[in-house]
Structure formats: C-alpha cells, structure tokens
Amino acid sequence: MRPSERDPHLAEMWLPYEEGVELSRAGRSERALSKLEEALAAGERLLGPDSAHLYDILEGLHVNYLFARRYEEAAACGLRALDRAPAVHGTSHPRTGDVMDSTAQALRQVGRHREALTLDQHNLVIQTQAFGRRHPATIRAAVNITASHLALGERGEARDYLGIAERGAAVTDGVPPHTLARMRAHRRAIEDGVPGPDGRSTFPEFAPEQEPRYRADAEDGDLAAMVRLGGVLERQGRASEAERWYRRAASEGVAPALAALGALLYDTGRKEEAERCLGDAAAAGDVHGAFNLGILLLNEDRPGEAERWLLRAHEAGVGPRPAHMLALALERLGRDEEAGHWYRSAADAGLPEASGKVGRRLADAGDLAGAEPYMRRAAEGGRDTDVLDLALFLGRTGRPGDRHEAERLLRRVAERDPIRPAGVLGALLLEQGRPRDAEPWLVRAGENGDVDAMMNLYGLTTALGRPDEALRWLRRAADAGDPQAADLLRRLPAGPRRSRLWRRRSES
Numbered sequence: 187m188r189p190s191e192r193d194p195h196l197a198e199m200w201l202p203y204e205e206g207v208e209l210s211r212a213g214r215s216e217r218a219l220s221k222l223e224e225a226l227a228a229g230e231r232l233l234g235p236d237s238a239h240l241y242d243i244l245e246g247l248h249v250n251y252l253f254a255r256r257y258e259e260a261a262a263c264g265l266r267a268l269d270r271a272p273a274v275h276g277t278s279h280p281r282t283g284d285v286m287d288s289t290a291q292a293l294r295q296v297g298r299h300r301e302a303l304t305l306d307q308h309n310l311v312i313q314t315q316a317f318g319r320r321h322p323a324t325i326r327a328a329v330n331i332t333a334s335h336l337a338l339g340e341r342g343e344a345r346d347y348l349g350i351a352e353r354g355a356a357v358t359d360g361v362p363p364h365t366l367a368r369m370r371a372h373r374r375a376i377e378d379g380v381p382g383p384d385g386r387s388t389f390p391e392f393a394p395e396q397e398p399r400y401r402a403d404a405e406d407g408d409l410a411a412m413v414r415l416g417g418v419l420e421r422q423g424r425a426s427e428a429e430r431w432y433r434r435a436a437s438e439g440v441a442p443a444l445a446a447l448g449a450l451l452y453d454t455g456r457k458e459e460a461e462r463c464l465g466d467a468a469a470a471g472d473v474h475g476a477f478n479l480g481i482l483l484l485n486e487d488r489p490g491e492a493e494r495w496l497l498r499a500h501e502a503g504v505g506p507r508p509a510h511m512l513a514l515a516l517e518r519l520g521r522d523e524e525a526g527h528w529y530r531s532a533a534d535a536g537l538p539e540a541s542g543k544v545g546r547r548l549a550d551a552g553d554l555a556g557a558e559p560y561m562r563r564a565a566e567g568g569r570d571t572d573v574l575d576l577a578l579f580l581g582r583t584g585r586p587g588d589r590h591e592a593e594r595l596l597r598r599v600a601e602r603d604p605i606r607p608a609g610v611l612g613a614l615l616l617e618q619g620r621p622r623d624a625e626p627w628l629v630r631a632g633e634n635g636d637v638d639a640m641m642n643l644y645g646l647t648t649a650l651g652r653p654d655e656a657l658r659w660l661r662r663a664a665d666a667g668d669p670q671a672a673d674l675l676r677r678l679p680a681g682p683r684r685s686r687l688w689r690r691r692s693e694s
Contacts, residue, residue: 199228203243210246215253222247238273240266245285252288257295264289268305280323283312290330294337300502303334307505311534319536319563322361325354328536329365332372335505340474341376343505348372350536353566409435413443420450441467445475452482468495473502480511489515506535513543538564542572549579558583570599574607581614589618600627609639621646632659637668644671 206221226243233239244267251260264285271282286309293302310327317323328351335344351369355361397418403411412435419428429450435443448463461482467475480496483489492515499508513528526547532540542564548557561579564572577595580588596611609631615624625646631639640663648656657678663671 196229196232199225199232199243201225202228203246206246206250210250215250219247219250219254222250238270241270241274244270248285248288248292252292257292260292261289261296261298264292278312278315280312280316283309283316283323283327286312287327287330290334294334299334299337303331303338306331306334307535310536314534314536319350319566320354320358322358322365325351325358325361326365328354329368329372331505333368336372336375340505343507344372345376346505346507347536348376404431404434409438409440409443413440413446416443416446420446425450425454436463439470441470441472441475444470445472445478448475448482449478452478457482457486468498473499476502477508477511480508480515484511484515484518487518489518493519506532506537506540509535510537510540510543513540533560533563538566538569538572542569542575545579546575554579554583565595570607573599574610577607578610589614600630606631606636608634609636609642612639613642616642616646621650632662635666637663637666637671640666641668641671644674 202221203225206218206225209215209218209221222243226240226247229237229240229243244263248260248263248267251257251263267285268282268289271277271279271285275281286305290302290305290309293299293305306327310324310331313321313324313327328347331347332344332351335341335347348369352373355366355369397415400411400415400418404415412431416428416431416435419425419431429447432443432447432450436447444463444467448460448467451457451460451463461479464475464479464482468479476495477499480492480494480499483492483495493512496508496512496515500512509528510532513525513532516522516525516528526544529540529543529547533544541560545557545560545564548554548560557579561572561576565576573595577592577599580592580595593611593614596607596614600607600611608627612624612627612631615621615627625643628639628643628646632643640659643659644656644663647653647659660671660674660678664675
C-alpha cells in the first residue's frame with residue numbers, strides 16, 4: 187500500500203494488508219491469504235469494488251493463491267488486478283506484463299487457454315519493448331506463449347514461439363534453469379507428443395502410439411477421437427484413411443473435422459471442395475478453418491475475400507501468422523499503409539519473416555537505420571533468405587566492416603544453397619579484387635542456373651585470358667534468356683566486357 191493511502195481512515199484496509207505482506211514473505215501463504223482477504227473486503231467497503239487503490243491487495247492475493255495452487259481464485263484476482271494496472275503502472279509497464287504472465291499461468295491451469303494466450307501475447311510485446319528480444323523476461327514470455335499454444339493443440343504456432351525463445355536463450359546469459367527446462371519439455375512435446383511441463387498430455391493427435399486407442403474410441407462413435415485418429419494417419423502419410431475419418435466426423439458438423447478435412451483436400455489439389463469445407467468450419471467458429479480459408483483464398487489470388495477470414499483469425503489470438511498473411515493480402519490490394527501496420531504487428535509479435543518484410547520496406551524507403559534492427563531480427567530466425575537479405579543490406583550501408591560481416595553471412599548460407607547465395611558471395615569477392623576466391627562460388631552458382639553468375643564468370647575468364655571458357659559462359663547466359671549476353675554474342679569479338687557486381691543483386 188502506497189504511503190499516500192496510509193491515512194487513519196483506511197487503517198482497516200492497510201493494516202491487514204501489511205500483515206498479509208509480511209506473512210507472504212515468510213512463506214505462510216494460507217495465513218497471508220486470510221489477512222489479504224480481510225484487507226480486500228475492507229477496501230471494497232471503504233473505496234468501492236472498482237477502486238484502483240485495491241490493486242496492491244489484489245496482486246498480493248493473486249500471488250498467494252498461486253502459491254497455494256488455488257488457480258481459479260488466482261485467475262480471478264489476477265484479472266481484477268489487470269483491470270487496475272494501467273492506472274497504477276501504465277499499460278506497457280513491465281510490472282503490468284508480469285501480472286499478465288502469472289495470470290495466464292493460472293488461466294492455463296483451469297483450462298482457459300485462449301484467454302491465457304491473449305495475455306501471453308500482450309506480455310511478449312511489453313517485455314520486448316522494455317528489454318529487447320534477448321532478455322530473460324522476453325524469453326520467458328515466448329516460452330509462455332508456447333505453453334498456451336501447446337495446450338490449445340496448435341503445434342505449428344508453438345514451434346514458432348519456441349524457436350524465438352531458443353534463439354534468444356542461445357545468446358543470452360542469465361536465463362533461469364527452470365525456463366530452460368520448460369523449453370526442453372516443450373520441444374519434446376512439439377516433436378514427440380509427450381506430456382507437457384504442466385502434466386497435461388499435449389498433441390495426442392500427433393502421438394502414433396495412441397493410434398489403437400483413438401481407433402477403438404472412433405469406432406465406438408467418439409467424434410473427437412475420429413479427428414485425432416485422422417491427425418495420426420495423415421502425419422503417417424495415410425491420407426486416404428485419414429480423410430475417411432475426417433469425413434465421418436465432419437458429417438456430424440464437427441468444426442475441427444471440417445477444418446482438417448479442408449486442409450487435407452487443399453493439399454491434395456481438390457480446391458473447390460476444400461474451400462467449401464473450410465468455409466463451413468470458419469462459419470462454425472473454427473479459428474484454424476478461418477485462417478486456412480484465408481490462406482487458400484490468398485493463394486488463389488483472391489485477397490479481397492481472404493482479408494475477412496485472416497482478420498478473424500488474428501482477432502482470435504492464434505499467433506502472429508494471421509497478421510502477416512493479412513498484410514500480404516492488403517499489399518496485393520494496394521493498401522500499402524495498412525499492410526505496413528500489420529507487418530509491424532506480426533514482426534513485433536516475433537515472426538521473423540514479418541521482421542524481414544518490415545526491414546526491406548524501410549530499406550527501400552531509404553531508412554537504413556530503421557531497417558537494420560528488423561533485418562537482423564529476421565536473420566536471427568535462421569532462414570537462408572533472411573540471412574541473405576541481411577548480407578545484401580549490409581552491402582548498402584557503406585560502413586567499415588559491413589562487407590566482412592556480409593561475407594561471413596553469405597558463406598554460411600552459400601554452403602547450403604548453391605545458387606543465389608553462392609553467386610552473390612562470388613560477386614562480392616570479385617568486387618573486392620579476389621578473383622581466385624570468387625571463381626569457385628561463381629562456378630557453383632553458374633552451373634546451377636544463376637545467370638548473373640554466368641555473366642560474372644564471362645567477365646572473369648575473359649580478364650584471365652581464358653577465351654574459350656568466357657565464350658561458353660556467355661552462350662549459357664544467352665541461352666538462359668539474358669538480353670545483355672545475347673547482345674554481346676551478336677557483337678563479338680569486339681563486345682565490351684561487362685561484369686555484374688554484387689551491388690546489382692541488392693538493388694533487384
């Protein structure tokens with residue numbers, strides 16, 4: 187209780203509150219709860235049940251209910267405290283985020299997973315803004331979102347957020363051991379379908395060893411077991427058998443079955459029927475049906491229709507991907523300003539590909555300083571395309587040392603990708619006056635169809651006095667449809683020897 191509130195008229199409230207705090211510090215949670223409940227009753231009588239001055243009491247009750255494993259009461263007090271937190275700490279204060287964190291824990295314990303997920307997502311934004319992406323509090327927030335997605339059976343989204351946490355923990359000191367242990371448990375749950383850290387069985391539909399039980403239950407008419415069995419069969423490559431079980435459950439109007447059937451039909455090329463199934467699932471309120479319907483419509487170049495369903499999936503709080511896909515739809519509709527808002531929303535929620543998109547848009551607008559954090563955040567996601575984009579970006583900054591970092595990044599991805607990264611790395615080395623280092627990378631890319639690499643090899647082998655090789659590379663580039671190569675062939679032997687520096691790639 188704040189000193190300004192400790193006047194004699196409120197002694198009936200603050201005296202039991204302070205006694206409750208002391209008991210809580212001594213580890214006597216049950217006794218502390220009795221005193222805090224007494225303080226709350228007095229405060230509601232003196233100040234009214236909606237007073238912001240009750241925040242400290244509600245927070246104390248919330249924490250002690252958690253310690254006592256009285257999760258329903260912990261959730262109720264946490265939510266009441268959060269109603270008052272903006273007036274006490276501010277909407278985006280880390281303390282507000284901490285209460286969101288612990289309230290979400292309580293909500294998960296009582297099965298209110300969607301509410302928990304919403305709080306976890308808000309907390310991740312708050313902690314990221316306050317401390318950055320590599321702080322233990324931010325990593326913990328990503329782990330908690332993973333737990334909520336696991337509890338909801340949303341394996342893909344759980345994997346996305348766990349990846350964010352794992353990448354942050356790999357470069358951050360001070361991550362508590364229990365957080366690292368939760369991350370390992372979540373990884374097992376995602377990959378193997380084993381029980382999660384809260385003792386709940388997660389993703390039973392992805393656990394092949396459960397097939398006999400699901401089959402027996404499904405044959406007895408259990409609709410949920412039909413969907414789970416279909417999930418097992420589909421992931422074992424037994425799509426036709428999975429489809430039969432999905433259809434049986436879908437015929438009874440089970441929305442998750444309609445959504446699963448629609449996704450399977452789309453994957454097997456039956457687009458019209460897939461759209462009908464996903465539409466029925468979405469109309470019945472299935473969030474994943476709405477999301478997948480939005481993706482289907484976007485893939486079919488119907489962004490105007492996709493917008494509605496992607497927005498609905500985003501509002502349901504299923505992670506950052508709907509916001510990213512919504513941005514793609516709006517971009518195709520020519521609504522660039524709105525698209526930028528949604529890209530930033532997905533990026534701030536931790537989606538690497540959205541960060542890359544924001545970074546590229548800022549770089550194209552000439553805001554290199556604003557673009558760099560997003561480009562780096564995207565590259566931390568580990569996708570080769572984002573690492574390559576960061577390397578190309580660094581080539582535009584003109585800062586000392588950036589070319590060396592670009593070379594290091596390019597080498598990392600060029601080892602795996604024999605085409606574009608290898609060609610860009612070769613062009614970079616060529617521009618640095620290192621032709622012997624450049625040639626193997628250019629050959630690797632050129633042999634795999636990179637026309638720019640072919641043209642760079644034409645210039646390099648011409649300069650090294652190897653005309654037969656130069657002509658071979660020029661002809662290959664012309665055969666691949668390159669107009670400059672075709673023009674040079676027409677004008678040989680007097681044609682100019684042009685090279686394509688790696689800078690050209692960054693401008694494309």
